[in-house]
Amino acid sequence: MRLGNGLGIRAVRTCLPETVETALDAIARGRIGEDDLMNTGVTEVPVSGTVSAPDMAVAAARGALAAAGWDGADLGFTTHAWIHHQGHDFWSPAHYVAHRVGAVRGVPLGIQVMCNGGGTALEAAASRLLADSTTGTALVTTGDRFPDEGFDRWAGDYGVFYGDGATAVLLHERDDSLDDFTLLGLSSAAVSAAEGLHRGRDEFTPASRWNSDRIDVKRTKKAFINDVGLDGFYSGVHVALRGIVTTALEEAGIDVDDPRIRALALPRVGIKVRRETYHPAVEGLTKARIVELGNRTGHLGAGDMAANLTDIREQELLAPGEIAVTISAGGGFGFTCAVVARPAR
Incomplete structure (x- = not known):
């Protein structure tokens, strides 16, 4: 996506519960083994008691609005992304977030494309700002919570421990004197042939959690790996990852060897998953750490x-x-790369 002179990320905030569960406690309770901790490298995760995922998103949004000095009533576009149950079965959490922050302009957009929802939502907000100048400002929120009743945050997936939390990003026309970041480039790609990793051999069901009391990601991934294997998955993902990085930089007018590129941040999955899935594609692509x-x-x-x-x-x-x-990456599979700069005041 060509962003011209770039968009301003006026403020970005994360809302995490104060309560945490540690990996060592999970080992002591027999939920995971020491090998799981070694392969993941995550020592603790934030855990929400009774606060819902959309309410955490509202808190993150309010924090971002306060930091920006903005009023929710002035927001021209809002979008909310998530991957897990939002607290009600037949309902729009995107409208709830918009309502709670006072965003009365426009139509809230809900995005559910697995873990790349945040990247997809950012792209949707950028597209809206570029397409319609009257939009003015946009809010992107995410919110997820993984309570034991429906999701085993420690052992429900291979190489991933799941934490509760929410985020908020405010976008507008670039203003280097005030913005947290300048958004210079955005690019996305999909490897839809890998959607079966989260479907496996399961039949289509009439209601959620029909096959098991808790979501079991390992079941579907094991079936897919046994039936299809991972060679094609890795090759497709590596091509997609290299493509979105080089495209986002190229469209931003930044050379991959530019010494200003100082950091490269990957999805918050485990060490082993990052090194098998992401590192082979991005290591050495830029000079970033x-x-x-x-x-x-x-x-x-x-x-x-x-x-x-x-x-x-x-x-x-x-x-x-x-x-x-x-x-950003998510099952399906979808990937988004955002290139940002810290403004020089």
């Missing part, structure tokens, strides 16, 4: 990209004028 940002959150559903941006800002991983490459 791959930063590890999720060892105390685990995978935040649709929120990994925005959470990485929050950490890059809070940890001051970029000097003014420097650039970061962030990658």
